[in-house]
Amino acid sequence: MTETHTTVPPGAPVFPPGRYGRRREPGRRRPVLVGVLVAALAGVLVLAATQLYARYGDPNYDAQMITYAEVTDTGVRVDFRVTVPAGGSAVCLLRARSHDGAEVGRVEVPVAAAPGERHLNVRHRIATTARPFIGEVLRCRPAG
Structure with missing residues (x-):
């Protein structure tokens, strides 16, 4: 018997074993790494903004x-x-x-x-x- 949309239960699709490679479980998130990267990016942006303001943005000159x-x-x-x-x-x-x-x-x-x-x-x-x-x-x- 072949599978049709009426014979496959709703939910996750069923794949033939070995045909599409190993299925991975969803990876766990790494909030510490993401936080460190966001903080480093924010620091670089603040440094760049400070340098650009000092060079081009002084309203006194x-x-x-x-x-x-x-x-x-x-x-x-x-x-x-x-x-x-x-x-x-x-x-x-x-x-x-x-x-x-x-x-x-x-x-x-x-x-x-x-x-x-x-x-x-x-x-x-x-x-x-x-x-x-x-x-x-x-x-x-x-x-x-």
């Missing part, structure tokens, strides 16, 4: 691009505004790019505010290796 002008074959002038803590100093990274997007000039510019001053208007010329299309401020960070 901010730069706003005003304009770029005087584009020549050897450089471009960049005007920008920097916000620093009162009387503080920063280092701003400026970049010039060509029309195809290649970087043709890069310079770090130190800026310092007078005591009680927080906002600085800065004008700087970026020397380039080819004719630039645009000048820009990438970021400002604390000096030191």
Whole structure:
């Protein structure tokens, strides 16, 4: 007699012995290992977030691009505004790019505010290796 859906009792399927390999019992869970892995992952993510915030996210050091002008074959002038803590100093990274997007000039510019001053208007010329299309401020960070 062959088995049909009416002759097999409901529940777990019945497989012919030796035909599909050894059936495994469901493995036991390892909550300690999972907990350690989750804690390690959380630690790595917190460390990465801290490093990225320190590098890019300090709101006390901010730069706003005003304009770029005087584009020549050897450089471009960049005007920008920097916000620093009162009387503080920063280092701003400026970049010039060509029309195809290649970087043709890069310079770090130190800026310092007078005591009680927080906002600085800065004008700087970026020397380039080819004719630039645009000048820009990438970021400002604390000096030191």
